[in-house]
Amino acid sequence: MIEEQIPRKIAETGLKMKRKVKDSVFTKLFAEQGYVTELYEALSGKSAKKNPEIEVITLETVLMNGYYNDLGFVADGRFMYLVEAQSDWSPNIVLRVLFYYVRTWEEYLSRRKISVHESKVIHLPKPELYIIYTGSEHLGIEQLSFAETYFSGNSPIDLRVKIIRDGCGNDIIHQYVRFTQICAEVRQEYGASWGGNQAKEIIQRCKQENILVRFLEQREKEVIGMMTTDVEYVNWMNSKWKENYQQGMEQGREQGIQLKQERVAKEMLADHMPMDLIMKYSELSEERILELKKDLEQAGEL
Numbered sequence: 001m002i003e004e005q006i007p008r009k010i011a012e013t014g015l016k017m018k019r020k021v022k023d024s025v026f027t028k029l030f031a032e033q034g035y036v037t038e039l040y041e042a043l044s045g046k047s048a049k050k051n052p053e054i055e056v057i058t059l060e061t062v063l064m065n066g067y068y069n070d071l072g073f074v075a076d077g078r079f080m081y082l083v084e085a086q087s088d089w090s091p092n093i094v095l096r097v098l099f100y101y102v103r104t105w106e107e108y109l110s111r112r113k114i115s116v117h118e119s120k121v122i123h124l125p126k127p128e129l130y131i132i133y134t135g136s137e138h139l140g141i142e143q144l145s146f147a148e149t150y151f152s153g154n155s156p157i158d159l160r161v162k163i164i165r166d167g168c169g170n171d172i173i174h175q176y177v178r179f180t181q182i183c184a185e186v187r188q189e190y191g192a193s194w195g196g197n198q199a200k201e202i203i204q205r206c207k208q209e210n211i212l213v214r215f216l217e218q219r220e221k222e223v224i225g226m227m228t229t230d231v232e233y234v235n236w237m238n239s240k241w242k243e244n245y246q247q248g249m250e251q252g253r254e255q256g257i258q259l260k261q262e263r264v265a266k267e268m269l270a271d272h273m274p275m276d277l278i279m280k281y282s283e284l285s286e287e288r289i290l291e292l293k294k295d296l297e298q299a300g301e302l
Contacts, residue, residue, distance in 0.1 A: 025179065025223065026085045029172075029215055030071045038172040039083065040075050043130060053077060057107055072104045080108070080125040085132045087180065094144040097129055098159050129161040132173060134180040139163065175211045182206055199224045265289050269296060 029035050036056060037048050048054075057072045057080075070084040082101060086093060105124070109115075114122055133139065143162050147155035167173030182205050190198045203216050203223065216223060265282035269292065278289055296302040 025212075026071075026176065028219060028222070029176065029212070032215075035172055035215070036071070036073055039071075040073070040081065042167055042171040042173045043081060043083075043128065044075070044079070048075075057104060057111070070100060072100075074108070074125050078125050079128055080104070081128045081130070083130045083132060085134065085176070087133075087135045089133065089135050089137045089139065091144065091149055093131060094146050094149050094159065094161050097131070097161050098146055101127065101129065101159065129159065130164055131161055132164045132177065134177055136184075139165075170210060178209065178211045179206060182209075182211065262288075262292060265292050266296060269293050269302065 030039060033054065033056075036054055037052055040052065040054060041048050053076050055074045057074060058070060070082070072080070072082045074080050082097065082104060084093070084097065084100075108124075109122070116122070131144075141163060143160050145153070145158060145160050147153050147158035164173060166177050167175070182202055186198055186202050186205070190201075203220055205211075206216055207213050261282045261284050265278050265284050265288075268278045268281065269289070275286060275289065278284075279286060282289065284292075293302065
């Protein structure tokens with residue numbers, strides 16, 4: 001049983017760790033203004049001016065899937081981009097984006113001290129909503145609609161999210177997507193033997209393919225640290241799970257023995273056997289036998 005259960009637990013944890021590495025890189029990458037500008041150019045298809053007016057409004061809460069893998073920014077005061085990276089597919093992503101969308105508007109208005117009760121129409125930047133999907137499932141769709149997903153298109157409100165599987169050329173979207181693919185390839189090749197050398201292998205392959213080169217050169221130790229820390233955590237979880245499992249087995253055996261001893265003592269008490277014999281055959285102390293006798297008397301069984 002332990003040989004079957006532990007690998008399954010490790011595999012489940014390992015999948016979470018793989019997502020965590022990708023999400024961490026997404027967060028670090030787009031925490032830098034230059035890469036946000038590149039993302040804006042890739043999404044809009046326009047070349048940004050020399051000093052584009054870009055305001056990052058990513059919410060400081062974990063809403064999507066337990067990790068910071070979302071990004072919100074306003075470009076030139078006219079467009080609001082909300083971008084989420086996802087490696088696991090669910091049609092309910094569109095509902096989560098709706099929640100995030102509303103909360104981002106609240107943050108946007110709060111920063112500007114704008115009240116929804118103003119007498120004039122509030123100026124709002126036009127929303128652009130995207131999912132960068134890096135999973136292996138072939139979706140066959142280019143966008144998700146809130147109204148169509150939940151109400152067959154018949155809804156007074158709607159929200160449409162564009163799905164991106166890759167970028168164009170070697171733009172920043174392609175580089176991030178290819179980074180996630182290289183991570184998956186290396187992890188699949190090395191499996192359980194994953195460690196610091198494999199983290200370096202990912203970075204080396206990225207450099208060879210001209211993927212996030214500047215970012216990885218600047219943050220190589222940090223990225224390797226994120227990857228190897230995840231593996232150390234999985235190994236720690238593995239050892240703790242085994243330890244707890246074994247402790248549980250031992251405790252279970254002890255509890256089983258004690259229950260058997262108490263059952264013997266209760267049966268002998270019910271037959272009004274002498275104390276010395278009950279102690280001999282149940283292997284319980286006189287004090288414990290008297291406690292059991294009291295319990296039986298209170299239950300009306302003696």
